[in-house]
Amino acid sequence: MEQEFQVFHDYNRLVRRGLTKPLTHGCGTEFVLALGEEDRPVLKCFSCGTLTLPGLTMYSDIKSVVKEHFT
Numbered sequence: 001m002e003q004e005f006q007v008f009h010d011y012n013r014l015v016r017r018g019l020t021k022p023l024t025h026g027c028g029t030e031f032v033l034a035l036g037e038e039d040r041p042v043l044k045c046f047s048c049g050t051l052t053l054p055g056l057t058m059y060s061d062i063k064s065v066v067k068e069h070f071t
Contacts, residue, residue, distance in 0.1 A: 004041050004059065008033050010066040020065055023058075025050055 012033065014020045022030045025045035036042030036053065043052040054062075 005033070007059070007063050007066055008041055008054075010070055011062045014065065014069055019069060023062075025052070 011020070011023075015022045023043060024030050025043075025048065027045060027048050027050075029045050029047040031043035031045060031052065034042050034044045034051075036051070041054060043054060044050070045052070
């Protein structure tokens with residue numbers, strides 16, 4: 001699980017550098033990375049309180065972007 005969090009943290013680092021777009025909820029608010037059940041990453045929207053569990057497609061897309069910039 002630690003590697004999953006590292007991928008999200010690296011992605012957020014790219015967002016802060018302006019190299020990619022932030023992950024946003026349908027309401028337009030940027031997600032915040034949080035700790036979910038069983039220590040899994042969960043994306044939280046503070047505007048509406050929605051919790052989103054990243055799926056395999058989202059994770060692989062994020063991992064691809066991170067790999068492109070950090071390897």
